[in-house]
Amino acid sequence: MKEDKKLNMLESIILLLLIVGSVAVCIRLKTGGPMIGLFFSWVIIYLFCLVLRIDYKKIIAGAYDAIRVVVPTLVLLMAIGVMIGTWLQSGTIATIIVGGLQMINPTWLLPLTLIFCAVLSLVTGTSYGSVGSAGVAMMAIGNAMGINAGMVAGAVICGAMFGDKLSPLSDTTNLAPAVAGAKLSDHVKSMLWTTLPAFVVSLILFTILGFRQTSGGYTAGDLSTYIQALSGEFHLGFVTLLPAILLIALLLLKVNAVAALGLSSLAAGLVTFFYQGIDLASIIKVAYNGYTTGIDVGILQTILNRGGMSSMLQYVAIISFAVGMGGMLDKLGVLENILRVLVKGIKNDGTLITITPVVGYVTSIISCSQPMAHVLTGRLMEPIFKERKIAPEILSRSLEDSGTLAGPMIPWHGYCVYMSGTLGVAWAAFFPYLFLLYLTPIFSIFYGFTGISIKHIEDTEEVAEANA
Numbered sequence: 001m002k003e004d005k006k007l008n009m010l011e012s013i014i015l016l017l018l019i020v021g022s023v024a025v026c027i028r029l030k031t032g033g034p035m036i037g038l039f040f041s042w043v044i045i046y047l048f049c050l051v052l053r054i055d056y057k058k059i060i061a062g063a064y065d066a067i068r069v070v071v072p073t074l075v076l077l078m079a080i081g082v083m084i085g086t087w088l089q090s091g092t093i094a095t096i097i098v099g100g101l102q103m104i105n106p107t108w109l110l111p112l113t114l115i116f117c118a119v120l121s122l123v124t125g126t127s128y129g130s131v132g133s134a135g136v137a138m139m140a141i142g143n144a145m146g147i148n149a150g151m152v153a154g155a156v157i158c159g160a161m162f163g164d165k166l167s168p169l170s171d172t173t174n175l176a177p178a179v180a181g182a183k184l185s186d187h188v189k190s191m192l193w194t195t196l197p198a199f200v201v202s203l204i205l206f207t208i209l210g211f212r213q214t215s216g217g218y219t220a221g222d223l224s225t226y227i228q229a230l231s232g233e234f235h236l237g238f239v240t241l242l243p244a245i246l247l248i249a250l251l252l253l254k255v256n257a258v259a260a261l262g263l264s265s266l267a268a269g270l271v272t273f274f275y276q277g278i279d280l281a282s283i284i285k286v287a288y289n290g291y292t293t294g295i296d297v298g299i300l301q302t303i304l305n306r307g308g309m310s311s312m313l314q315y316v317a318i319i320s321f322a323v324g325m326g327g328m329l330d331k332l333g334v335l336e337n338i339l340r341v342l343v344k345g346i347k348n349d350g351t352l353i354t355i356t357p358v359v360g361y362v363t364s365i366i367s368c369s370q371p372m373a374h375v376l377t378g379r380l381m382e383p384i385f386k387e388r389k390i391a392p393e394i395l396s397r398s399l400e401d402s403g404t405l406a407g408p409m410i411p412w413h414g415y416c417v418y419m420s421g422t423l424g425v426a427w428a429a430f431f432p433y434l435f436l437l438y439l440t441p442i443f444s445i446f447y448g449f450t451g452i453s454i455k456h457i458e459d460t461e462e463v464a465e466a467n468a
Contacts, residue, residue: 005054006333009341015334016366018044019325023412034412035314038321045328059331066327067320069371072258073128073414074319077312079261080132080422081290083247085307086268088291089283091234091276092243093140097303098230100141101223107214109147110206113138113155118199121163124251125170127415130160131422132261133247139423143303144226147213153425154433155206157408162199162436165404166191169254172370176399179378180385182392190393193453194401198439205435229295239275243268306424315421319368322412326367330376335366339380346384353398353448356381357441360402368413373403391455401444405437 007015022044023037042063049056087093104112116138121130135156142152164170168184177187230236243264250260269283290308293301329335342359346352359380363373378399385395407415411427420427447453 005052006331007048007052007337009337011048011052012332012334012337015044015048015329015332035317035321038318038325038412041325042321042328045325045332048332054332059328062327062331063324064327066323066330066367066369066372069369070319070323070414073418074316075258076128076132076261077315077319077418077421078309079258079265080418081307081309081312082287083132083243083261083265083268083307084136084311084422085286085288085290085309086265086272086283087136087243088293088304088307089276089278089286090243090268090271091236091240092268092271093137093304094230094234095236095240096137096244097140097144098227098236100137101144101227104141104145106145106147107210108207109138109142109145110151110155110210110213111203113142113152114159114203114206117156117159118162119159120248120251121160122167123163124254125164125167125173126251126257127157127160127164127170128418129247129251129257129260130163131156131419132257133244133251135160135423137244139425140303143299144223146299147210149425150429150431151206151209151213151433153419153423153430154435156423157419157430157434158199158202158206158436161405161408162195165195165400172374172400172404175371175374176378176396176404177393179374180382180392180396180399182396186391186393187396190391190397190453190455191400193447194397194440194443195436197443198436201439202435206433209433226297226300229297229300233293233295235275240271242271312421315417318412318417319414322368322417323414326369326372329366330372335363335376338362338366339376343380343384349388349390349451349454350445350449352381352384352388352390353394353454354445356395356398357402357444360399361406364403364406364413365410368410370403370407370415373406374399377403389457391457394454398444401441405440409434409437 019041022040023034026037027034045059046056049059117130117134120134121127124130138156139152143149164172166188167173168188173188174184177184246267247260247264250263272278272283273280286308288309290306290311291304293304295301339359339362342355346355356377360373360377363376367373378395381395407413408419409431410416416427
């Protein structure tokens with residue numbers, strides 16, 4: 001008879017080491033990628049349950065519950081793949097590249113990318129949509145200009161996450177205060193203290209990188225050759241921009257992201273059929289397998305030979321196995337064991353504000369899910385914040401400073417997998433340039449120790465009484 005129990009600390013550590021080892025071996029051998037290691041993590045967890053007589057049915061149920069939360073992301077990934085393929089075939093990407101090469105000074109591409117993606121994400125409330133539209137376009141222009149792909153991807157991600165974090169329309173911006181018991185307006189105002197300074201510093205850093213990239217031995221490549229080659233393969237013009245314009249318009253109108261991507265892909269298919277003169281069978285083939293260019297220019301082949309639903313299936317596998325693993329580890333009590341150790345070091349407001357992002361990172365690393373990171377961290381830290389009489393918007397801000405921004409920094413997290421797959425850039429290439437993501441919690445910790453912007457409930461009550 002199997003017992004209904006959870007793992008102790010030693011068992012939790014052993015299990016985590018085995019899982020990390022499984023993933024590390026697959027990555028080190030450069031075969032199968034992390035998805036095979038993550039798949040075997042399920043087998044490892046099953047064997048643990050078998051040996052320790054834990055009911056595996058209840059544990060696997062935690063995996064399926066966690067995966068249900070990220071199903072929209074999985075669908076979105078495949079929709080992005082279809083959209084990229086159809087945009088490439090319709091000439092949408094080619095027209096954007098030509099326009100960008102003619103209009104944008106390479107020196108200013110990085111800061112412009114940061115601002116463009118930030119504004120779009122702030123207005124639409126979705127980093128996914130911003131990366132999938134503006135991000136894809138700016139990556140294509142940057143690649144053609146010869147700008148470091150990791151830097152461009154870093155600017156895209158920082159801008160997208162800035163808007164997603166601050167927009168009242170974002171799901172995380174609403175979830176964090178709900179978990180912490182704060183008002184949405186107070187939560188957004190509190191986040192400005194950490195996010196705006198980090199954004200300004202990021203903008204300065206990307207501007208400096210832009211100047212460094214385009215100075216000294218920089219060669220932008222033969223831009224006239226690129227433009228001529230693209231004009232030879234596609235009929236360019238305003239018509240080919242309609243799929244991109246439609247997508248941005250639908251996102252601004254708050255149309256469901258998957259539906260918006262699907263309609264944009266349909267529009268691209270119509271442009272391909274009527275304007276590029278390509279048959280329906282080829283359009284459907286590209287939507288699944290991706291586009292292959294006939295241009296014999298290396299950099300353009302790198303830009304154009306991608307897309308299609310099939311290109312995203314490996315990322316769907318990574319997210320599914322990683323998130324499912326996180327759900328099982330939560331059911332086994334692994335997260336609780338680790339988090340209990342972390343909170344023991346809290347002695348003052350500074351250490352509390354420091355530990356909270358650490359807890360957020362740990363929950364993100366193990367659960368691979370933003371909602372789960374917010375809920376688990378908030379549930380654990382809320383009593384401590386109340387005990388120290390710190391206002392709930394400080395807790396909700398701390399949840400976002402780590403839980404929301406951690407995703408793109410963790411290679412197997414759903415957010416990172418999405419960004420990498422959509423932008424076509426490996427995690428190792430863009431990680432050093434995620435300035436906003438690791439500057440924001442630094443500002444948060446600084447405020448925690450200095451007391452700047454840290455509101456206490458008793459202070460709020462005294463002000464209210466004085467104004468009465």
